Amino acid sequence: MKAIGYTSEQFALPIENAAALIDVELPAPQASGRDLLVQVQAIAVNPVDTKVRKSANPPAGETKVLGWDAVGVVQAVGPEATLFKPGDRVWYAGSITRPGANAQLHLVDERIVGHAPSSLGNAEAAALPLTGLTAWELLFDRLEVARGAQSDDAILIVGAAGGVGSILVQLARQLTGLTVIGTASRPETQAWVRELGAHDVIDHSLPLSAELKRIGIPQVRYVVSLTQTDQHIAEIVECLAPQGRFGLIDDPAPFDIKLLKRKAISLHWELMFTRAIFQTPDIIAQHHILDQLAALVDAGQIRTTLGEHFGVINAANLRRAHALLESGKARGKIVLEDWGLN
Numbered sequence: 001m002k003a004i005g006y007t008s009e010q011f012a013l014p015i016e017n018a019a020a021l022i023d024v025e026l027p028a029p030q031a032s033g034r035d036l037l038v039q040v041q042a043i044a045v046n047p048v049d050t051k052v053r054k055s056a057n058p059p060a061g062e063t064k065v066l067g068w069d070a071v072g073v074v075q076a077v078g079p080e081a082t083l084f085k086p087g088d089r090v091w092y093a094g095s096i097t098r099p100g101a102n103a104q105l106h107l108v109d110e111r112i113v114g115h116a117p118s119s120l121g122n123a124e125a126a127a128l129p130l131t132g133l134t135a136w137e138l139l140f141d142r143l144e145v146a147r148g149a150q151s152d153d154a155i156l157i158v159g160a161a162g163g164v165g166s167i168l169v170q171l172a173r174q175l176t177g178l179t180v181i182g183t184a185s186r187p188e189t190q191a192w193v194r195e196l197g198a199h200d201v202i203d204h205s206l207p208l209s210a211e212l213k214r215i216g217i218p219q220v221r222y223v224v225s226l227t228q229t230d231q232h233i234a235e236i237v238e239c240l241a242p243q244g245r246f247g248l249i250d251d252p253a254p255f256d257i258k259l260l261k262r263k264a265i266s267l268h269w270e271l272m273f274t275r276a277i278f279q280t281p282d283i284i285a286q287h288h289i290l291d292q293l294a295a296l297v298d299a300g301q302i303r304t305t306l307g308e309h310f311g312v313i314n315a316a317n318l319r320r321a322h323a324l325l326e327s328g329k330a331r332g333k334i335v336l337e338d339w340g341l342n
Helices: 047-055 122-126 129-142 161-177 189-194 208-214 227-239 274-278 285-298 315-326
Strands: 001-004 024-026 033-046 069-076 089-092 103-110 113-115 150-158 177-183 201-202 220-225 240-248 266-269 306-309 333-337
Touching: 001 129, 033 089, 033 122, 033 315, 047 315, 069 103, 069 122, 089 285, 113 285, 122 306, 122 333, 129 161, 129 240, 129 266, 150 161, 150 208, 150 227, 161 177, 161 189, 177 208, 189 201, 201 208, 208 227, 227 240, 274 285, 315 333
Parallel strands: 150 177, 150 220, 177 201, 220 240, 240 266, 306 333
Antiparallel strands: 001 024, 033 069, 033 103, 033 333, 069 089, 089 113
16 A cells, blocks of 8 residues: 655654655555554644654654544444444544554544544545544543533633644634634734634734733633743733633643642643543543534534645655644645545
């Protein structure tokens, strides 16, 4: 089968180097246990791909395959699988502890897979699984925001125009009663966040607390920081109301946790891969979340966050996608589709 990856000889090469990601042929995997064998039809690219490419050196003679967003069709199921059958169209983010989905055929535990939304094409759907799971878990599992009820509270989403921010804004607006405030620093990204449903957009290149006061909101109960947390931490604490909740997903430089003490702010770190890494008793929650997200998409409540379509799935196009992500200028999700085969 065709796949894209790198070997130890290509480990951590600059993405501008043509060998940083290469087209390879690998043996087709076989489904066992609760695994599904999925024929991959579209993939999305996430910051985790660039981080793993720079940090995970595969053993000599092995190829490291990245990719943690996929849409495809089930080709075969393991003997213990009960949730899906061959022919089902599925979407998922997978597990960071297993080979990624940048391959024509991919194995994934059915408990972290959902039925793909019928109203979206493969590329549009591929933009959503990883960020959708991350945003959902962050909002409802980590911060424990109540669903549905009207609220006087507000949520500030720092970095709202990126992949996770683009779905988090929608979930918070559609499923909660919170006032949703996103941050973005460029006119085009500010417009994007407004399109997705934010009540207000402020500029994170300026002091966040002053920007909040400018729109008439002195403090918020929830802050989610999706990027450059260490640069914003003092302002985040200033923005949070006493006993507020602070969630993050990035890997910031060390900051002084004691900043949170005076206001009794709780800290919540979200990693979408945790359930799969540790095979937690509630691992099947991701199957249910993805099915709920698909229903929201098909009901017209959630839209795709596809920002850029980079063409067919191959090494050259993946290198371009990694380069754009590393530039910090991506808006929404970068998606590739099909394998360029006749």
